[in-house]
Amino acid sequence: MKIANVLFLLPLLALSSCALSEDLSPLPHGKTVKIAVVKPADIDILPMDVIYRSEKCRDKIFTSTGAITSRAGYHLLTVPFNPEKGNNIVSNNIALDGGGQCEWKLSNIKFDFQYHNMQKFGGGVKKNIPGDIVFVFDKNAPPRGDGNYDDVCGVIEIQKNYYPLIRRKNTDEDVLILSVQGQPMLTYRVHEANSIVFIPVFHSDMVVNATPPKNKGDGYTLSYPNGEKIIDHRFSNSEKMKYDFVKQKSH
Incomplete structure (x- = not known):
C-alpha cells in the first residue's frame, strides 16, 4: 500500500514545480x-509585456474535469521603451533566447498606446482606454486574441491609422470614456526578424462620438466628423465602425 501511494504521488511532484532555477x-x-x-x-507608448516560455520547466494546470496536465512554463518581464537621440523613436532590444537552466525562449511581446492628455477631449472624459499590438514568436497562444495572425518576416514595418472614440457611459451621466480606435486585435506572428518598427498614425482631430440609446435595445448613435450619423445595435463589437474617412485623409 505504501509503495502504491508513493507511485501515485510521483507525477504530481513532477508537475508541481521545477527543481531548476527559473531565472532568465x-x-x-x-x-x-x-x-x-x-x-x-x-x-504615450507604455512598457512592453515580454513573455518567455520553457518546455523544460512546465507549469501544472487543472483541466475543466479536474485532471492534471501541464503546459510550457512562462516568465513575464516588463520592459520600458527608451527614447533614441535625434529622432522621435522609442525602442529597446529583446533577447530571443532567455537562457537560464529552464532554457527560456521568447514567446510574445505586447504593448499598449494611449493619448497622453485625455482632458484635451473635454473635461468630462474620465477614462482613457489604450489600444495594443502583439508580436508572437512561437506556437504558444498569445496573451489575447482568437489565434488568428498576420505572418510577417524580414524587415518588418507596420503602419496603422487611429482616431479617438468618445463614448458616453450612460444617457443620464456626464462621464465620457476615451478610447483608441483603429484596426482591432493587431496580432502578428514573426518569422526570422531582427527589427520591428511600428508607426501608429493618430488623427486626433477626427473624433467619433458614441451616444447610448435612451431606450434599451435601440442601439448607439455614432456621430462621425463629416456629419454622418448611424445607429449601431452591436456597438462596440460591430462591423459598422467605419474607418474609410481616416483612410481617405491619410492618402
Whole structure:
C-alpha cells in the first residue's frame, strides 16, 4: 500500500514545480529583436509585456474535469521603451533566447498606446482606454486574441491609422470614456526578424462620438466628423465602425 501511494504521488511532484532555477540568463551577445515605435507627440507608448516560455520547466494546470496536465512554463518581464537621440523613436532590444537552466525562449511581446492628455477631449472624459499590438514568436497562444495572425518576416514595418472614440457611459451621466480606435486585435506572428518598427498614425482631430440609446435595445448613435450619423445595435463589437474617412485623409 505504501509503495502504491508513493507511485501515485510521483507525477504530481513532477508537475508541481521545477527543481531548476527559473531565472532568465540571456547571453550578453546573443541574438535580439529590436522593437521600435515612431512615437507621435501626444501619445504615450507604455512598457512592453515580454513573455518567455520553457518546455523544460512546465507549469501544472487543472483541466475543466479536474485532471492534471501541464503546459510550457512562462516568465513575464516588463520592459520600458527608451527614447533614441535625434529622432522621435522609442525602442529597446529583446533577447530571443532567455537562457537560464529552464532554457527560456521568447514567446510574445505586447504593448499598449494611449493619448497622453485625455482632458484635451473635454473635461468630462474620465477614462482613457489604450489600444495594443502583439508580436508572437512561437506556437504558444498569445496573451489575447482568437489565434488568428498576420505572418510577417524580414524587415518588418507596420503602419496603422487611429482616431479617438468618445463614448458616453450612460444617457443620464456626464462621464465620457476615451478610447483608441483603429484596426482591432493587431496580432502578428514573426518569422526570422531582427527589427520591428511600428508607426501608429493618430488623427486626433477626427473624433467619433458614441451616444447610448435612451431606450434599451435601440442601439448607439455614432456621430462621425463629416456629419454622418448611424445607429449601431452591436456597438462596440460591430462591423459598422467605419474607418474609410481616416483612410481617405491619410492618402
